Amino acid sequence: MTLAVCAAPAQTPADAATRFAQIRQAAVAAAPSLSRPAMRTPGEPTIPLLDCLDAGLDLGVGEKDPDSMVIQVAMEVEQLGQSLRALALPPALWQPLLDGMQSAAIEALAEPSTRGAAHQRSVERLSARHQALKGQLEQAAVRHQRQRRGPPVVLQDGCGAGELPVELRTRPAGGRISYITLFRHRLCEVQRIPPTDRQRCRGWVDVVKAQEFLSGQYAYQVRWPDGQLSSGVFDTRPASVVDGPADDIVRIELRR
Numbered sequence: 431m432t433l434a435v436c437a438a439p440a441q442t443p444a445d446a447a448t449r450f451a452q453i454r455q456a457a458v459a460a461a462p463s464l465s466r467p468a469m470r471t472p473g474e475p476t477i478p479l480l481d482c483l484d485a486g487l488d489l490g491v492g493e494k495d496p497d498s499m500v501i502q503v504a505m506e507v508e509q510l511g512q513s514l515r516a517l518a519l520p521p522a523l524w525q526p527l528l529d530g531m532q533s534a535a536i537e538a539l540a541e542p543s544t545r546g547a548a549h550q551r552s553v554e555r556l557s558a559r560h561q562a563l564k565g566q567l568e569q570a571a572v573r574h575q576r577q578r579r580g581p582p583v584v585l586q587d588g589c590g591a592g593e594l595p596v597e598l599r600t601r602p603a604g605g606r607i608s609y610i611t612l613f614r615h616r617l618c619e620v621q622r623i624p625p626t627d628r629q630r631c632r633g634w635v636d637v638v639k640a641q642e643f644l645s646g647q648y649a650y651q652v653r654w655p656d657g658q659l660s661s662g663v664f665d666t667r668p669a670s671v672v673d674g675p676a677d678d679i680v681r682i683e684l685r686r
Contacts, residue, residue: 443536446539447536450535452617453500453501453504453617454507466509467515468512478586479509479585480585483509488505489505491613496549500538507535514528531559534560535556594644594645595642596642600686601685607650608634608651609635611647618631644680646667647664648664649661650664660684
């Protein structure tokens with residue numbers, strides 16, 4: 431028997447706008463620094479408009495996540511607004527550009543769900559439009575600061591970093607670990623979906639490998655041999671990094 435695979439129906443513009451607002455709210459809940467202006471490097475005269483934001487590194491959202499680019503846009507729209515307001519730039523200069531970024535993301539969410547090449551084209555369209563709007567925004571901010579002889583601005587300073595191999599252990603040994611990005615956990619809360627409902631709150635992963643490549647913060651559950659559950663949040667960023675024979679390994683111990 432042959433089964434036809436069809437794209438999921440498109441969301442209405444109102445549904446897509448609500449979902450984008452939920453994504454933005456969950457991103458701030460998982461990464462509170464988004465609600466503050468970008469950090470200025472001590473001693474540097476130039477003011478950045480964005481921190482080194484990355485949906486993968488900051489929120490643990492993988493490239494295969496169908497909403498990864500939309501989530502990236504939501505993060506940047508949130509912090510750009512904070513930075514531009516802190517600089518006291520006229521809203522008429524930048525608000526239409528931020529609105530354009532948000533509209534592009536909402537339009538992407540409203541498209542029928544696709545996979546493969548069709549989905550990649552949709553992501554590339556959103557990325558290209560977002561990058562173009564960010565370029566226009568930077569040019570407008572730089573020009574305005576020059577005209578009023580204010581401190582120089584730049585869209586973003588140089589960024590680096592990446593995922594690291596992470597070893598998750600339990601104490602006592604024998605616990606079965608499951609985790610979900612803190613962003614997805616917060617998004618389910620915003621959508622009033624119980625985060626522990628693994629059928630509806632997507633993103634839970636059962637640890638089956640000795641090492642996982644992770645970055646950012648994660649909510650977790652440990653089921654112990656006696657059936658009891660422990661839960662909490664672990665953060666791969668400040669964790670102790672131990673020099674291994676080939677790579678740095680982040681070792682995280684989850685205790686009962």
